[in-house]
Amino acid sequence: MDHHFLQEGRILKSCGHLGKSQARIIGAFALESTVKEWVEHKLCVSRDIAI
Incomplete structure (x- = not known):
């Protein structure tokens, strides 16, 4: 599992299998x-979330 939260929460990459193209911008x-x-x-679980 590769969990990476950038400072200020601009990009979230979770669960290793998520690539850069699947990184979510979730802001604060x-x-x-x-x-x-x-x-x-x-x-x-779903790899599909609307924020």
């Missing part, structure tokens, strides 16, 4: 750990 939400975990889970 990445700064909230609970939201990060939720988003990370959703990306791992």
